[in-house]
Amino acid sequence: MESFLILVVNLLAVTAMLLFPFFKTRGRGIITISVITLQSLLSILLAILVFSNGAFEYTLPGSFVTGEINIRIDQLSAWFMLIISFSFITGGWYGLQYMKHYKSETSAITLHAVAFITVFTSLIDICIIRNSFVFLIFWELMALSSFILIIFDHTKRDTLKAGINFLIQSHISILFLTAGFIWMKIRTGTFDFDAIATFTSTQPAAIGTGLFVILFIGFAIKAGFVPFHTWLPLAHPAAPAHISGVMSGVIIKAGIYGILRMLLLIKADMVTAGYFIVSISAISGLYGVMLAIVQHNLKKLLAYHSIENIGIIGIGIGVGCLGVGYHNQVVAFFGFAGALLHTLNHSLFKSLLFYSAGNIYQAIHSMNIESMGGLMKKMPRSAWLFLVGSVAICGLPPFNGFVSEFLIYSGLFKGMVSGNFLSSIFMLFTALSLVLIGGLAILCFTKAFGIVFLGQSREDHSFDSDPEKSSRIIPMSFIALAIVIIGVMPALLMPALNQCAGLYQEGLIPVDATGIINAQETGTIDSAIGTISGIGWYSLIFIAVTALIFLIRHLLVSKREQRTDITWGCGYTGDSSRMQYTASSFVRTYRKLAGGVLDVKREKKEAEGLYPTDLEQHTHPGDTLERWLIEKPVISVRKFLNRFLFLQNGNIQAYILYGLIFIALTILIPLLSENIESFINLLKNL
C-alpha cells in the first residue's frame, strides 16, 4: 500500500510533464495545480499512515552503482512530508493566481511549472530515501529546480545575480555533503544510511562528531545558518512571491531535515554537538533579526527573518541534543518537539507573510517600505492576514509561534534548573538570546506592519486592486486558520511530535540524581504534554476575555457620540503624509545602538542655500559577515589568480599546447613516480 503510494506520487510528476506539450498555458496551469494537490494529499495520507501504524520500509533493487536503495518512512520523514505538502498546496493555489500576471510568457511559465513539480517531488523523495547516492541526486535535482524557480523573472539583472549566487552556494553545500558521504562509502563499502549508524557506533565519538560537522556545514548552507546565510537575502526578493514563501517555508527546511536525520544516524558525542548547534543557532537568530530590522525591502526583511527562525529551530535542536547527551528525556522532548513544531509554524507564518508581500508587490509594484503606508484601507484582507503572520512570527500568544517558542523555553529552563554549572549558564544565556530575538522581532514587525499598512500613503502609486480577490485570499486564509488552530489547540499535534522526539530517545536510560541534568526535578513527558495543552486553553481564555471586554466596550460606547477629525499635529492641519515617521526613523535609535554589528552605508545630500529644496538621505544596509567572509576573500583570491592571466592569451595554439602538456603530465607522473620511488628505495638501501 505505502510503496504503491510513493510510486504514484513520483509517477504523477512524470505524467504531468509528459502531458504539458499537448496543452496551452491555461491547461498546463490546471495540470500543475491538480498534480501538486493530488501529490500533496497522497503524501499527507502517507504521513498519517506512518503516524498511526508506525515506520514503514522496503527496498528497491537499485543498480550496480547505487547498490540496494532502502526506502524508509519514519515519523521524522512523515512530519516533514506533512509540512512540505501543506506548504505546496497553499503555495500552488496562491502561485496559480500570482502567475496570471505573466500569462503571456508561455515558455518561462512552463519551465516554472516543471520546476515547481520537480522541487516538490524531490523534496518528498529526500525525506524517504535512505541511500546517500540517490539522496545526493535528489538533492541536486532540488537545487537545480529551485534555481529555475528563483530566476523566473530572468530579464532583471539582480534576479540572475541572486540566482547564480544561490546556484554556487547550493553546490558548495553539495560538495560538503558529497565529501561526507564518500568518506562513509569508503569506510563502510555501501551507500546505505544504516551503515553510517553501525559504523559510527563502533568508532570513537570524535570520528562521528567530525563527520557530523562536515555534513552539518553542508546542510547549514541550505538551511541558512549564519555565516552560510548569504544567498538567502538575495534569493528571496528575486523570486516570485509564492516561490519565496515555499522556499522559506520548506526548501530551506530540507537543511533542517538533513541535520535532524544525521543526528539520528551518526553516533556523535551529543553534548558537544548540542553546544555546537546551540551556539551557532543563537548567533544566527540574533544576527538574522538584527539585520532584518534595518532592511527597507519588505521581502529582504522577511528573508532575514527566515535566518532568525532557522536560528530558533536550531536552538531547539541543540537543546534536544543536550537533553539526549545528559540523559534527560524531558529536556530532549522539549528541545526536539519545539524545533519540529517551529519548523511547521515557520513554514505557515512565513509563507503567509510572503504571500501578503506578493499581494502588495502586484498592487503597487514596489517593495520599498519607505514608499508605502496606508495600505490597510486599500487592501484590508491582505493587511489582516499580514498582521496575523506578524504576531505569530514574533512568538506572541494566542498564535502558533508562541507554542513552539514556549516548548524551547521550557526545555531551556528545565535544563537550567537541574543542570550543572556549565549547562546552567549556557542555557540561561541561550534563553536570553531567545528573549532578545523575540524583542527585536517585535521591533521589526511593528515597523513592518505599521509603516506598510498604517498611517497615510507616502508616495502616489498606481494601485491595482487585483491581488485583493478572494481567489488569492482563500489559500492565505487557510494558512491563517492553521496558525490559529495550532495556537489554541497544540494538543492535536502533541502525539505526533512525541513520536518524532521519541526517535531520539531510543536506548536513553534516564539517569537518577547522579546524572548531570537531574531527571527527577524535571517531571515526566506526560506532564510536559499536559502543560502544552494547557497553553492552548489559556490562549483560548485570552481570546474569550478579549472578546468579552470588546462586548462590554461595544455596549457602552455604541450609543455615545463619535466624531472623526484629523490627527493631532500640534496645530498644523495641512497635508501631513510627508511628515509621517518613516521606517528609517522608526529604527534610528536601534541602528545607532547596534552600530558595530550593522554595516549601513549612508549617503546624504546637505541643505544648500537660503531656500533648500531637495534634501536626500539614502541608507544601504549591508551584511558585515558577508563582506568579511565572502567579499574580501574573493577579492584577494581574484587578485592572486589575476597573476596567471597571461596564460589566457586567446591563442588557440597555446591552448592546444596546454592540453598536450596536461595529457603528457597525467601519463608521465604515474610512470615517473614509480621510478622516483625505486630511486628513493635505492638511496635508502645504500
Added chain:
Amino acid sequence: MVSFILIIIASLLFTGFLVKTKSMLSGRKGPGILQPMKDIIRLWRKGSVYSKTTSAIFRIAPTIYFSSVVMAILMVPHGERSGIISFEGDFVMFAYLLAFGKFMMIISALDTGSSFEGMGASREALFSMLVEPAFFLVMGSLALFTGNTSFSGIFETLHYETNISYMLGAMAAVIFVLIAMIENSRMPVDDPKTHLELTMIHEVMILDNSGFDLGTIMYTSNLRFAMYGALISNFFIGVLPLYISVPLFFAVQLLFAVTAGIIESFTARFRMSHNPQYILILTSVSILMFFGVLLMQGRF
C-alpha cells in the same frame, strides 16, 4: 483568586498614593487619593474623537492591551496561593502576553500617521525590548534558586535561610521596581508630566486616543503598577497566613507607590540617548543576581 482581587483593589488606589506623594514632596496639598480613578471613570463615560487617518487597529488596540494585562494578572500568585492560571513556565507566557498588548499599542500609535506618535512608538518598542532580558534573568535566577519554573512554585519555595538570600530578595525587588518604572514609562526614562511631545514616550503614543479608550489605557497603566507591586510583594509573602500576608501586600504596594513618587520627585528625566544605557544596567545587575544564585548553590 486572592491575588486577582487584591490587585484590582490596589490598582484603584495606587496612582492616587503616587500622586499624593509627589504633591506632598513639592509642598502642595494635592488631589485626593481617589482622584485619578475618578478621572478615569469620567473618561469612560465620554464620547470619542477618532482621527481620519486611523483604521480598525486604532480602535481595537486599547481593548487588547487591557485584556492582555488582565490575562497576565490572572497568573500572578499570592504567596503559596497560586493565581487563577498557573502552570510550569507561566512567567514566559506572562511576559509574552504583556508583549502582545504592547505590540498592539505600538502599531495603534503608528496608525495615526503622526510623526510624534511614531517617535513614541519607536522608543517604546526599543526600550521594552531592552527591559525584557532583565525580567527573564531575575525569573531564571529565582527558578534556579528554588528549582521551580512556575510563579507559584517559585514564590512558595522562596525561603530565606541565609543572609545572602535576603540580599537576593532585596535585589530582585529593586530590579522589579525599576522594571515597573520603565515599563510604565515613568521617571527617569519617561516623564508623564512633560508638556513637550518630542520628549514623551507613552504619553505621546496615546495623543489621539480619547474617551473610553483613553480611560481604558490609563486604567491599564494603574493595573500594571499594581501587578508589579504584587510580584514584588510575593518576594516577601512566602507561606505566611492570609491575615499577615494581606496587610503585607498592601504595605508593599504603598511602599512601592511612595518609592515611585520619591523617585519621580527627585530625579530628572534622562536624555533619550542615555536611556538604553540605563536600561542595560538592569540587565547587568540581574546577571550579578544569577551568579549570586550559582554561588549559593555551590555550582561553580
